Amino acid sequence: MVGVPMIWIVDPFAELIDVYHPNGVRHSLTASDEITAEPVLSGFSCPVADIFE
Structure with missing residues (x-):
């Protein structure tokens, strides 16, 4: 993650981020x-919750 301020990993099946x-x-x-x-x-x-609607 050198130089990256943040990463989001979105799992639509588990509805987790x-x-x-x-x-x-x-x-x-x-x-x-x-x-x-x-x-x-x-x-x-x-x-x-709004992301997974």
């Missing part, structure tokens, strides 16, 4: 979570 950060931190998000894109897209947020 794994968010990877360059410091090695990974978050797994489910339909009950809200996804953000800080600091890449300041102010962006979206319910994960």
